[in-house]
Amino acid sequence: MRLRCPHCQHLGSIRTTKVMTPTVSQHYIQCGNFECGHTWRATTEADMTISPSATPAPSVHLPLASHMRRDVLAQQIRSGNTAEHTPLMTPPETRDLFAPAGVDGPS
Template identity: 65%
Template sequence: MRVSCPHCKQLGTIRSTERLSPTVSQHYVICSNRECGHTWRATTVADMTLSISSTPDPTVALPLSTHVRRAVIAQLIRCAAEADYTPCLTPPTTLDLFPPSGPDGPS
C-alpha cells in the first residue's frame, strides 16, 4: 500500500501495523524525504466488499457494493429451484385486466 506524506507529498514507508479489528488497522509511517522527516500514524478501514471472498470470515460483515449485489442476486435467481406455490388465503384468478366491453369481446 502506498501512503503519501501529508506535508511534502512524497511516499512514506509503513514501519509497523497494529490491527485493531478485522476491518481496521493503524499504520506507523515515516516519510521517505529525509529533509521532511515526518512520521505519522494512518488508519485504514475496510468499508465495502468489491469482490466476494472465496474464504469469507463469518465474523466480518461488510456491505456489498451495488455491482456485487446485482451479481449475487442474479446468481441466486439462476440457481434457485422452482417451487410449486398454492395460495392459502385467496383462490388463484386469471382474469383479464380489462373485461370485454360487449358480448363479442373488445371493440
C-alpha cells in the first residue's frame, strides 16, 4: 500500500507498521519525492466488509457493505456442497461462516 504525501501529493512508501488492534494500524511513511522528503505517520482502520472472509476471526466485527445479498449468501453457505480443501496460508477459525465462535458447521 502506498499513500500520498500530504505536502506534495507524490506517493510515499510505508517503511514500518505498528499493528494497534486487528482493525487499526499505524504506518510510518516516507515521501518518494526526494525534493520533498516528508516523513509522516498515518493511521488506517478497516471499517467495512465488502466481501466476507472465508476465515473470519470471531473477534472482528465490521459492518457489511449494503450491496451484499446476505440472504442469498447465507442460503448458499447453508445448503451448498462442500469441496475438500486444506488451507495453505491460514487455518480457518470456524468451518461455518455464520456459526457462532467455537461452533463448527455440519461436516
